[in-house]
Amino acid sequence: xxxxxxxxxxxxxxxxxxxxxxxxxxxxxxxxxxxxxxxxxxxxxxxxxxxxxxxxxxxxxxxxxxxxxxxxxxxxxxxxxxxxxxxxxxxxxxxxxxxxxxxxxxxxxxxxxxxxxxxxxxxxxxxxxxxxxxxxxxxxxxxxxxxxxxxxxxxxxxxxxxxxxxxxxxxxxxxxxxxxxxxxxxxxxxxxxxxxxxxxxx
Amino acid sequence: xxxxxxxxxxxxxxxxxxxxxxxxxxxxxxxxxxxxxxxxxxxxxxxxxxxxxxxxxxxxxxxxxxxxxxxxxxxxxxxxxxxxxxxxxxxxxxxxxxxxxxxxxxxxxxxxxxxxxxxxxxxxxxxxxxxxxxxxxxxxxxxxxxxxxxxxxxxxxxxxxxxxxxxxxxxxxxxxxxxxxxxxxxxxxxxxxxxxxxxxxxxxxxxxxxxxxxxxxxxxxxxxxxxxxxxxxxxxxxxxxxxxxxxxxxxxxxxxxxxxxxxxxxxxxxxxxxxxxxxxxxxxxxxxxxxxxxxxxxxxxxxxxxxxxxxxxxxxxxxxxxxxxxxxxxxxxxxxxxxxxxxxxxxxxxxxxxxxxxxxxxxxxxxxxxxxxxxxxxxxxxxxxxxxxxxxxxxxxxxxxxxxxxxxxxxxxxxxxxxxxxxxxxxxxxxxxxxxxxxxxxxxxxxxxxxxxxxxxxxxxxxxxxxxxxxxxxxx
Ligand code: SF4
Numbered sequence: 153x154x155x156x157x158x159x160x161x162x163x164x165x166x167x168x169x170x171x172x173x174x175x176x177x178x179x180x181x182x183x184x185x186x187x188x189x190x191x192x193x194x195x196x197x198x199x200x201x202x203x204x205x206x207x208x209x210x211x212x213x214x215x216x217x218x219x220x221x222x223x224x225x226x227x228x229x230x231x232x233x234x235x236x237x238x239x240x241x242x243x244x245x246x247x248x249x250x251x252x253x254x255x256x257x258x259x260x261x262x263x264x265x266x267x268x269x270x271x272x273x274x275x276x277x278x279x280x281x282x283x284x285x286x287x288x289x290x291x292x293x294x295x296x297x298x299x300x301x302x303x304x305x306x307x308x309x310x311x312x313x314x315x316x317x318x319x320x321x322x323x324x325x326x327x328x329x330x331x332x333x334x335x336x337x338x339x340x341x342x343x344x345x346x347x348x349x350x351x352x353x354x
Numbered sequence: 355x356x357x358x359x360x361x362x363x364x365x366x367x368x369x370x371x372x373x374x375x376x377x378x379x380x381x382x383x384x385x386x387x388x389x390x391x392x393x394x395x396x397x398x399x400x401x402x403x404x405x406x407x408x409x410x411x412x413x414x415x416x417x418x419x420x421x422x423x424x425x426x427x428x429x430x431x432x433x434x435x436x437x438x439x440x441x442x443x444x445x446x447x448x449x450x451x452x453x454x455x456x457x458x459x460x461x462x463x464x465x466x467x468x469x470x471x472x473x474x475x476x477x478x479x480x481x482x483x484x485x486x487x488x489x490x491x492x493x494x495x496x497x498x499x500x501x502x503x504x505x506x507x508x509x510x511x512x513x514x515x516x517x518x519x520x521x522x523x524x525x526x527x528x529x530x531x532x533x534x535x536x537x538x539x540x541x542x543x544x545x546x547x548x549x550x551x552x553x554x555x556x557x558x559x560x561x562x563x564x565x566x567x568x569x570x571x572x573x574x575x576x577x578x579x580x581x582x583x584x585x586x587x588x589x590x591x592x593x594x595x596x597x598x599x600x601x602x603x604x605x606x607x608x609x610x611x612x613x614x615x616x617x618x619x620x621x622x623x624x625x626x627x628x629x630x631x632x633x634x635x636x637x638x639x640x641x642x643x644x645x646x647x648x649x650x651x652x653x654x655x656x657x658x659x660x661x662x663x664x665x666x667x668x669x670x671x672x673x674x675x676x677x678x679x680x681x682x683x684x685x686x687x688x689x690x691x692x693x694x695x696x697x698x699x700x701x702x703x704x705x706x707x708x709x710x711x712x713x714x715x716x717x718x719x720x721x722x723x724x725x726x727x728x729x730x731x732x733x734x735x736x737x738x739x740x741x742x743x744x745x746x747x748x749x750x751x752x753x754x755x756x757x758x759x760x761x762x763x764x765x766x767x768x769x770x771x772x773x774x775x776x777x778x779x780x781x782x783x784x785x786x787x788x789x790x791x792x793x794x795x796x797x798x799x800x801x802x803x804x805x806x807x808x809x810x811x812x813x814x815x816x817x818x819x820x821x822x823x824x825x826x827x828x829x830x
Contacts, residue, residue, distance in 0.1 A: 168678070168679060168682075169674065169675060169676060169679045170554055170555075170654055170679070172793050174772075174793050174794070174795060174796060175793070175794065178773075178795065179772065179773050179774050179775050180773065180775040180799075182775075183438065183439045183775075184439060184442065185398045185399055185402055185442050185443055185446040186399065186402075187399065187403065187507075197794070197795060197799075203799045203800075228676075228679075229555055229674060230554055230555040230558070230588055233554065233555075233588060234490065234791065234793055235489075235490055235772070236396070236488055236489055236490040236504045236505065236506055237395075237396065237506075238396070238399075238488070238506035238507040238508060241506075256555055256558050256588075257558075258558070258588050259524075259558065259559065259588065259589075259590050260490060260504050260505060260506055261506075263505070263506060263509060263521075264506035264508065264509075267506065267508040267509065268508065314381060314382060314522050315379065315381060315382070316378055316379075316381070316382035316520060316522070319379075327508075327512055327520055328407070328409065328511065328512050328515050328516065330520070331384065331512065331515075331516045331518060331520060332515065332516060334375070334376060334384060335516075337375055337376050337384070338375055338384075338386075338412075338516060338517065338518055341375040341386055342386070342413075342517070345386065349482070349619070349622075350611075350615060351480065351610075351611035351615055351619050352388045352416075352480075352483060353413075353415075353416070354415040354416055354609065
């Protein structure tokens with residue numbers, strides 16, 4: 153994964169509440185047993201005029217020329233709710249988003265973001281709205297993972313992120329690789345637990 | 355015991371503590387996973403990606419896979435499904451399971467079915483276990499006293515390789531439901547009542563323990579229905595402390611311990627409960643007597659009301675929705691504020707899904723359908739949650755009741771609980787459904803879903819409009 157320490161870019165404002173993973177990537181767009189080839193299907197239900205078609209709806213924010221290439225997305229509360237499909241974050245990442253700012257995320261989606269090198273940034277509703285207004289004007293926004301802060305113009309907002317997620321994002325780490333280094337601890341736990349709870353170990 | 359363990363703990367905290375392999379530098383724990391479940395929609399990708407990285411499955415005996423999401427549910431089914439390219443998902447899962455020695459409940463296996471229905475049936479979920487699945491409704495299985503939660507495919511890959519997850523501890527929430535549910539009011543109505551009351555992000559970051567006399571009184575299938583909808587509160591997971599009801603359900607199941615080992619396990623399981631003075635980060639109290647049969651009117655499960663109340667006006671809501679979200683929901687559903695939901699004609703009725711497809715659900719629906727017929731023009735479908743449920747229903751003659759009433763009787767699977775890209779109810783079709791999600795296009799492009807209990811679905815199918823099941827007693 154590509155490390156993400158800080159990022160300055162324009163942002164796409166999409167302030168709807170409860171944007172669910174079916175809306176982010178409709179099931180009809182998940183055609184292969186693969187993590188790629190999904191960017192075209194991102195927000196397909198909102199982005200294209202016809203179902204299953206590819207004729208862009210000019211009213212949808214992602215289709216507006218001024219937001220092309222933006223790496224930051226601003227969403228409403230409970231972003232990424234619904235089905236656990238990881239295709240949602242794969243589609244967002246493949247499209248080019250590296251960070252999502254929202255008042256809250258669904259827990260599975262949030263974990264999927266970090267595992268795929270996309271920063272889930274939680275800010276208070278009023279901060280998110282202020283940033284959306286700036287994004288609407290085309291002002292750049294800076295996300296500093298190292299400093300745990302978002303800034304735009306002269307304003308800045310701190311955000312909370314756990315150390316593990318922050319480190320994984322900043323170093324672009326593969327979690328499995330990291331955990332396999334603790335293989336001995338895992339084996340030891342399993343061996344002693346099998347004595348306590350043998351029915352667990354089929 | 356250390357002093358830390360002398361502190362009062364919630365059940366979730368106790369189970370979490372027991373599964374910590376190590377603490378990572380950052381407040382995140384490396385947590386041991388006891389059971390990993392896969393299905394063909396997300397499992398195949400995880401297995402393929404694991405192979406691509408040249409990694410092994412650490413403990414295949416603790417991993418189970420099923421075909422439920424994409425698999426066809428028409429009688430006489432095969433690997434071909436209505437979802438274009440669907441077959442590739444079945445094949446990838448089957449190949450991956452075979453290669454890694456994972457138990458697969460394949461298409462024609464009598465144990466096949468929806469992952470959250472078959473896991474309890476087989477005794478795969480047990481009290482005190484950590485159980486994960488790349489599926490958001492994994493919280494269902496917390497009903498059996500396990501720490502059960504949904505993950506993504508990459509985390510599934512992590513668990514396949516290491517039987518652990520790197521994860522931060524959720525906060526604890528308790529939802530206590532005391533009193534008794536009124537006759538004709540079910541666990542599904544209670545779940546919708548709770549989501550409407552607490553909101554679709556109301557338990558974000560929390561693991562919800564359901565407690566109270568009304569929860570204790572539920573049978574295991576009803577508890578599964580209640581826990582199923584915790585994800586609609588954005589909860590990390592849900593749990594109900596195991597009791598004699600839980601143990602009676604699990605005893606003798608194929609993967610549950612037997613003999614002396616059962617006794618040893620049961621002794622421990624009987625101690626699994628939150629300490630009396632444990633502190634929860636958040637608490638809610640619900641009076642069961644206040645719950646009525648519920649139905650959803652909008653495009654989020656929190657958009658639910660007792661079915662004798664009209665569609666609420668925006669001003670009457672207090673759920674975090676903006677005016678824009680409310681207007682979108684009303685327009686999408688083709689309804690107006692103030693509408694009496696019981697006047698809404700329906701085009702289709704669906705009984706199925708990991709929320710309400712178990713034998714008790716089918717029995718209660720059949721009791722309403724017996725001797726009656728669905729209204730003209732209503733497409734009605736029943737999809738049992740597992741092949742075992744289907745077989746049990748057929749032994750009791752329930753299939754004959756459903757068929758005589760005009761319902762299609764299908765093979766087990768998720769079916770039209772969600773739109774996989776193949777079969778759909780159709781644009782603007784109004785569906786009364788025993789499922790858990792009424793999102794835009796959840797059951798097919800631009801389909802309008804109203805969530806309700808199986809009895810409300812059955813009553814509405816007969817009436818041709820949304821109907822109160824309490825007016826459909828058994829025929830003489
Ligand atoms: S029945 Fe529906 S909610 Fe349950 S696992 Fe299947 S698709 Fe998901």
